[in-house]
Amino acid sequence: MTKACEKSILNRLKRTEGQLRGIQKMIEAEQDCSDVITQLSAVRSSVDRIMGIIVAENLKSCLEHPDKDAANQEEKIQQAIQMIIKK
Numbered sequence: 001m002t003k004a005c006e007k008s009i010l011n012r013l014k015r016t017e018g019q020l021r022g023i024q025k026m027i028e029a030e031q032d033c034s035d036v037i038t039q040l041s042a043v044r045s046s047v048d049r050i051m052g053i054i055v056a057e058n059l060k061s062c063l064e065h066p067d068k069d070a071a072n073q074e075e076k077i078q079q080a081i082q083m084i085i086k087k
Helices: 002-026 035-063 070-086
Strands: none
Touching: 002 035, 035 070
16 A cells, blocks of 8 residues: 555555544534434445455555466455455
8 A cells, every 4th residue: 555545545444433422422412413423324335445445455456466376366355345345
């Protein structure tokens, strides 16, 4: 993973962490459930996006720097595909 991609992922994670803290405060302030759910949905979308970026970077790396062992290369690609399907 490139340093720029790593930095982008870490920034997204920090933003998501801030969203979660905000949700905790919303619950403590007894805000409306629909508002809390809306924010939780935003967090879920953010995490899904981060997962997608990580899997895409992994797959990109597999294709740009193929393993000399074809079976090992195929296994790496299948792992990336399984991570996408699991999501």
